[in-house]
Amino acid sequence: RKEVEQDPGPFNVPEGATVAFNCTYSNSASQSFFWYRQDCRKEPKLLMSVYSSGNEDGRFTAQLNRASQYISLLIRDSKLSDSATYLCVVRNTGNQFYFGTGTSLTVIP
Amino acid sequence: GAVVSQHPSRVICKSGTSVKIECRSLDFQATTMFWYRQFPKQSLMLMATSNEGSKATYEQGVEKDKFLINHASLTLSTLTVTSAHPEDSSFYICSASGWGQPTGELFFGEGSRLTVL
Numbered sequence: 001r002k003e004v005e006q007d008p009g010p011f012n013v014p015e016g017a018t019v020a021f022n023c024t025y026s027n028s029a030s031q032s033f034f035w036y037r038q039d040c041r042k043e044p045k046l047l048m049s050v051y052s053s054g055n056e057d058g059r060f061t062a063q064l065n066r067a068s069q070y071i072s073l074l075i076r077d078s079k080l081s082d083s084a085t086y087l088c089v090v091r092n093t094g095n096q097f098y099f100g101t102g103t104s105l106t107v108i109p
Numbered sequence: 110g111a112v113v114s115q116h117p118s119r120v121i122c123k124s125g126t127s128v129k130i131e132c133r134s135l136d137f138q139a140t141t142m143f144w145y146r147q148f149p150k151q152s153l154m155l156m157a158t159s160n161e162g163s164k165a166t167y168e169q170g171v172e173k174d175k176f177l178i179n180h181a182s183l184t185l186s187t188l189t190v191t192s193a194h195p196e197d198s199s200f201y202i203c204s205a206s207g208w209g210q211p212t213g214e215l216f217f218g219e220g221s222r223l224t225v226l
Binding site for chain 1: 115140141143152153155158200202204206213214215216217218219220222
């Protein structure tokens with residue numbers, strides 16, 4: 001079983017829509033969780049860390065469910081500029097990082 | 110946030126030559142650096158993990174004699190693609206983690222696009 005599983009999509013949504021991505025992880029001892037955004041032909045960049053209590057940054061909300069071992073990212077009021085690949089990243093106690101395959105999002109005018 | 114610099118950003122070389130890519134952490138000590146490869150429209154693939162002062166740990170299927178990784182200092186890791194062939198053409202990205210980052214995330218270099226003719 002993969003350490004991190006993520007639906008690769010693609011997700012094609014109209015502007016203004018709300019879209020959610022989920023990511024499951026297999027190691028219950030995982031310590032830290034992140035969502036990264038990767039634009040075409042660019043390096044991944046941190047979008048937001050995911051905290052146990054959930055956290056929000058503008059139109060983006062990240063949540064962690066330790067009991068079910070998944071993290072989620074919700075994007076509200078999608079913009080064209082949100083089109084990218086979204087990667088979930090999980091860090092375990094041994095300073096090892098595991099990536100999902102990335103979910104491709106295209107926001108359509 | 111912390112900065113990781115990768116160089117060169119683009120390189121074109123002839124088949125059979127070797128190419129070195131540098132990854133530097135500019136404002137923190139990177140105890141661990143990771144090297145990835147990404148083919149077009151595919152996800153990042155971890156190639157190896159390097160810890161400062163020790164040998165790199167390679168992922169299954171990655172030839173350690175072909176992809177030489179050196180992490181001699183806390184701020185520099187290098188990836189050398191030896192005897193490059195056209196199938197090695199790819200986007201190579203490094204990332205780093207280490208001391209001085211309270212949030213514990215990974216920081217990525219800008220990536221190096223290798224084209225082997």
